[in-house]
Amino acid sequence: MIDNGGEKGGSPRKSSFGQSMRAVFWSFFGVRRRRDLEADAAQLNPLHLIAAALIGAAIFIGVLILVVRAVVG
Template identity: 50%
Template sequence: MQDEPTPQGGDLRQAVSRKGSFLGTLRAVAWSFFGVRKKSGYDQDVSQLNPVHVIIAGVLGAVLFVLVLVLLVQWIVASGVATGG
């Protein structure tokens, strides 16, 4: 019987076991929301960050972004600037 190639699950387990800090992950996700990142910083993030932390930070960042937009719109509408009066 021929050995079957192992699935890439081992790579995922290895990535999830990385010990990157959650604060570092938040910083990397914030830079990605801003859209500016050096290639060297990206390479460092890919090698150190835990994918689970990246997903959690991304969801938190998106929720925070939407919350800020909603509050900004409510503030503008309440100030009367949007209605012209």
């Protein structure tokens, strides 16, 4: 028996962490095409997406802190 990650359709999810980072980056701006969104939903690993979102949020907060320090200081 071959385990395909619990998906119906026969093919396992195939994506890299870089693809997840790219999807999260564009999602922060809200500029995703519906076709890309559907492809991401079929291919991206949910754990990669969670990690990429946390990294993206940390970078965003870090940039905000740097901007505030530059303006105030």
